[in-house]
Amino acid sequence: MEKYVREEIKKLNAYEVLNKDFTIKLDANEGVEWIKGLNRYPLDKSDTLRGELAKKLGKDKDEIVLGNGSSELIELAMKAYLEAGKTVVSFSPTFSMYQIFTIIHKGNYEEYPLDDKKKLNIEGFVEFIQEKKAKLVIISNPNNPTGLFIPREEIKKILTSVDAMVILDEAYIEFTNEPKTDFTKEFKNMLVLRTFSKAMGLAGIRLGYMIADKENIGYINRVRSPYNVNALTQEMGLKVLNDQEITNKNIEMIKKEREKMRLFLQGKDLNPFPSEANFLFFQAPKAVFDALENKAVLIRDFSGKLEGYYRLTIGTPQENESVRKIIKEVQHATS
Ligand code: PMP
Numbered sequence: 001m002e003k004y005v006r007e008e009i010k011k012l013n014a015y016e017v018l019n020k021d022f023t024i025k026l027d028a029n030e031g032v033e034w035i036k037g038l039n040r041y042p043l044d045k046s047d048t049l050r051g052e053l054a055k056k057l058g059k060d061k062d063e064i065v066l067g068n069g070s071s072e073l074i075e076l077a078m079k080a081y082l083e084a085g086k087t088v089v090s091f092s093p094t095f096s097m098y099q100i101f102t103i104i105h106k107g108n109y110e111e112y113p114l115d116d117k118k119k120l121n122i123e124g125f126v127e128f129i130q131e132k133k134a135k136l137v138i139i140s141n142p143n144n145p146t147g148l149f150i151p152r153e154e155i156k157k158i159l160t161s162v163d164a165m166v167i168l169d170e171a172y173i174e175f176t177n178e179p180k181t182d183f184t185k186e187f188k189n190m191l192v193l194r195t196f197s198k199a200m201g202l203a204g205i206r207l208g209y210m211i212a213d214k215e216n217i218g219y220i221n222r223v224r225s226p227y228n229v230n231a232l233t234q235e236m237g238l239k240v241l242n243d244q245e246i247t248n249k250n251i252e253m254i255k256k257e258r259e260k261m262r263l264f265l266q267g268k269d270l271n272p273f274p275s276e277a278n279f280l281f282f283q284a285p286k287a288v289f290d291a292l293e294n295k296a297v298l299i300r301d302f303s304g305k306l307e308g309y310y311r312l313t314i315g316t317p318q319e320n321e322s323v324r325k326i327i328k329e330v331q332h333a334t335s
Pocket of ligand 1: 068069070071072095140143144169171194195196197203206207208
């Protein structure tokens with residue numbers, strides 16, 4: 001929405017790349033071909049991939065922009081909408097890059113704590129946003145690291161009650177039972193972020209996308225570097241879009257394994273929080289973390305901020321079984 005865009009960006013014209021047919025192409029200072037096609041800059045705006053993605057999402061091409069992971073798109077949103085000295089609000093704990101990007105872009109970061117059950121009090125959160133006069137709100141939904149999922153109706157309540165742009169970071173949305181975002185047309189103060197890094201299993205190619213009203217996508221294009229998604233990534237992204245069966249199978253497997261692991265952790269009194277993502281947030285004595293570390297099993301330790309809290313990504317059935325075996329052994333040894 002123009003109202004929330006940085007003053008400098010309102011006046012800026014986007015860098016446009018001309019995409020014309022040619023017989024000889026000597027306009028872009030490219031080098032000589034030795035690996036097929038790679039001497040050329042990739043399609044700007046990832047045009048083919050963007051078209052396929054738009055079709056799949058039931059959106060217009062102009063309602064989508066692609067990025068080098070969704071991380072790049074969080075930063076582009078700040079470049080377009082965060083005026084120096086203005087406030088960004090999220091809740092806590094959440095994805096730590098929100099705070100880091102805010103500081104880099106000279107914003108003031110304020111966080112609203114989740115309650116003891118790691119749930120969000122929506123009324124309290126809305127009041128906090130209003131009190132702090134935030135111009136940008138970021139919501140990880142489901143939330144990393146807690147797994148909390150905020151239902152659509154509550155998100156709509158936030159969107160209608162605040163005087164701010166709202167980034168809805170849906171990096172883990174495919175692991176929920178509500179994987180569709182159908183209200184970017186209705187709310188012009190909303191940017192939705194998605195990624196190929198989690199459910200699609202392609203963190204290595206660095207590909208993310210934003211869905212928003214086309215006016216908002218236009219502002220993001222003004223602050224985006226040309227050719228921000230490389231040719232190899234565009235090609236791989238297209239391939240995966242046309243082959244959804246593997247992804248769907250993996251999502252079902254992870255959801256089943258998540259429940260199995262949650263019941264196991266519950267049974268061991270390790271207090272897993274309800275999660276609609278591909279990880280579980282739980283509380284454990286340090287001996288559990290140490291036993292896993294001794295076997296070179298890596299999980300995320302949140303002790304710096306929240307003593308005794310850990311986040312475990314759901315792996316393959318075999319990996320998960322190994323984790324359970326180690327936890328059983330350490331509990332047996334200490335009981
Ligand atoms: N948002 C959230 C909530 C995340 O947890 C992550 C990855 N840890 C990202 C965004 C970044 O993902 P990407 O690989 O798409 O940059």
